[in-house]
Amino acid sequence: xxxxxxxxxxxxxxxxxxxxxxxxxxxxxxxxxxxxxxxxxxxxxxxxxxxxxxxxxxxxxxxxxxxxxxxxxxxxxxxxxxxxxxxxxxxxxxxxxxxxxxxxxxxxxxxxxxxxxxxxxxxxxxxxxxxxxxxxxxxxxxxxxxxxxxxxxxxxxxxxxxxxxxxxxxxxxxxxxxxxxxxxxxxxxxxx
Amino acid sequence: xxxxxxxxxxxxxxxxxxxxxxxxxxxxxxxxxxxxxxxxxxxxxxxxxxxxxxxxxxxxxxxxxxxxxxxxxxxxxxxxxxxxxxxxxxxxxxxxxxxxxxxxxxxxxxxxxxxxx
Numbered sequence: 001x002x003x004x005x006x007x008x009x010x011x012x013x014x015x016x017x018x019x020x021x022x023x024x025x026x027x028x029x030x031x032x033x034x035x036x037x038x039x040x041x042x043x044x045x046x047x048x049x050x051x052x053x054x055x056x057x058x059x060x061x062x063x064x065x066x067x068x069x070x071x072x073x074x075x076x077x078x079x080x081x082x083x084x085x086x087x088x089x090x091x092x093x094x095x096x097x098x099x100x101x102x103x104x105x106x107x108x109x110x111x112x113x114x115x116x117x118x119x120x121x122x123x124x125x126x127x128x129x130x131x132x133x134x135x136x137x138x139x140x141x142x143x144x145x146x147x148x149x150x151x152x153x154x155x156x157x158x159x160x161x162x163x164x165x166x167x168x169x170x171x172x173x174x175x176x177x178x179x180x181x182x183x184x185x186x187x188x189x190x191x192x
Numbered sequence: 193x194x195x196x197x198x199x200x201x202x203x204x205x206x207x208x209x210x211x212x213x214x215x216x217x218x219x220x221x222x223x224x225x226x227x228x229x230x231x232x233x234x235x236x237x238x239x240x241x242x243x244x245x246x247x248x249x250x251x252x253x254x255x256x257x258x259x260x261x262x263x264x265x266x267x268x269x270x271x272x273x274x275x276x277x278x279x280x281x282x283x284x285x286x287x288x289x290x291x292x293x294x295x296x297x298x299x300x301x302x303x304x305x306x307x308x309x
Contacts, residue, residue, distance in 0.1 A: 039214045060232065066232075
């Protein structure tokens with residue numbers, strides 16, 4: 001599954017070993033799943049503290065379901081992403097307003113340090129992501145930042161692959177429009 | 193390349209930046225997750241307490257004791273049913289007659305060792 005992936009069967013086996021009392025299996029699953037959930041939740045919520053809460057709650061639910069995990073059901077990683085997505089949705093619904101401002105970017109793009117540029121682009125992308133409809137944001141983050149395949153995203157979002165492709169395409173178009181006004185500040189120059 | 197297409201192509205630079213500066217799983221959060229895992233660890237089933245009378249009845253003890261008791265009764269009966277010696281006290285036949293009565297009530301014959309049994 002995308003970057004730093006482990007075979008799905010291995011994930012299910014790790015969960016079964018945890019249910020059998022092996023804490024090392026829980027450590028392996030945590031190192032496998034939790035970092036990806038954290039990146040995902042942070043992009044969805046734009047808040048690292050809330051993202052950590054989401055990750056902890058999702059993993060706790062995974063531990064609790066471990067003894068009853070059925071062979072052949074969704075893989076633990078997919079299941080965890082689905083739970084995290086629902087928890088993010090709940091958080092977003094509880095928020096009032098909260099559309100973030102586009103970041104105040106540095107003026108001197110040509111002289112910007114590469115690290116600062118990366119940070120500025122990340123902030124700009126995050127602000128633009130937060131303006132997307134939630135489903136588009138979810139699809140774009142899972143596809144283009146987490147690197148999941150469309151079938152994997154479809155399993156997480158409980159939609160068809162075509163719907164994922166549509167959500168991703170529309171999300172990227174809207175992102176491009178939102179970020180168009182900041183090309184120069186962010187190091188994208190028109191050479192023509 | 194159209195401006196829209198151009199903008200979408202440039203998005204990869206933003207995505208790459210986001211991947212590069214992604215938040216990492218801190219040791220505090222990892223410790224909290226592992227503490228939750230330890231708390232949610234399924235408890236091993238409690239061992240069955242040995243020595244209960246149910247276990248005694250369901251094991252080898254009851255059949256063994258029953259067999260031993262029946263063998264003892266059989267031996268006792270064989271001893272009683274044997275012919276009396278000549279020097280037996282005068283009241284012995286009368287006393288054994290009670291046993292004949294009991295055996296007839298229980299198994300339908302006076303002496304189970306007779307050929308008719």
